[in-house]
Amino acid sequence: xxxxxxxxxxxxxxxxxxxxxxxxxxxxxxxxxxxxxxxxxxxxxxxxxxxxxxxxxxxxxxxxxxxxxxxxxxxxxxxxxxxxxxxxxxxxxxxxxxxxxxxxxxxxxxxxxxxxxxxxxxxxxxxxxxxxxxxxxxxxxxxxxxxxxxxxxxx
Numbered sequence: 001x002x003x004x005x006x007x008x009x010x011x012x013x014x015x016x017x018x019x020x021x022x023x024x025x026x027x028x029x030x031x032x033x034x035x036x037x038x039x040x041x042x043x044x045x046x047x048x049x050x051x052x053x054x055x056x057x058x059x060x061x062x063x064x065x066x067x068x069x070x071x072x073x074x075x076x077x078x079x080x081x082x083x084x085x086x087x088x089x090x091x092x093x094x095x096x097x098x099x100x101x102x103x104x105x106x107x108x109x110x111x112x113x114x115x116x117x118x119x120x121x122x123x124x125x126x127x128x129x130x131x132x133x134x135x136x137x138x139x140x141x142x143x144x145x146x147x148x149x150x151x152x153x154x155x
Contacts, residue, residue, distance in 0.1 A: 006103060008110045011060040011070065016043055018067035019060065022093035028130055061094075061107055069094040069103045073111055075120065084121040087111060092125070108141050 011019065020043050023033035050056045050072065061069035071092040077085045089111050094103045115123045126149050127134045135145070 005063055006068075006106050007062040008059055008107060009062065011047070011058040013044070013047060015060045015067050015070075016040070016047060019043075019058075019070045019093075022070060022095065023091070025096060026093065028128055058091075059107070059110070061103055063098075063103070067095075068098050069107055071107050071111065073114065075118070081121055085119070086122040086124055087115040087118075087120045089123065089125040104137060105141060108138075 017035075020033065020040075021035055023031065024035045026033065047058065050058045055075045056072065058072045059070060060067045061071075069092075072090045074088045074090065075085050076088060077083065089108065092104065092107060094107075112123055123143075125138065125143070127138060139145070
């Protein structure tokens with residue numbers, strides 16, 4: 001793939017079917033995502049919540065008119081680090097048949113560039129413990145495993 005042909009832009013409502021399909025095809029994530037039309041309103045509600053937030057952005061990566069990847073960023077500010085901000089990268093997905101062609105790297109490098117331009121001190125992400133290939137990918141891009149994460153499902 002020629003990275004020059006890849007467009008990274010804010011996701012549009014019309015991208016939702018492609019984005020939902022990425023998540024539904026993810027066997028490791030275990031988030032219960034589905035392309036069942038009865039679930040569409042849940043995704044639409046989430047999309048509109050993200051779109052309305054000044055601290056969250058949902059992106060789509062487009063190649064030759066097709067949506068081929070997605071990710072979301074959130075900016076958080078805390079008192080630690082002398083009141084600095086961090087960018088959290090979530091929900092990184094590349095279309096299955098296009099993995100290994102530089103799309104994921106382009107999306108993550110886009111995030112890093114955005115964080116730098118906003119004066120953010122830290123870029124962080126989490127990855128499912130089972131995703132060993134993803135861990136190697138993030139480490140190749142300069143990320144270091146530094147923390148142990150904990151989750152509690154509430155529903």
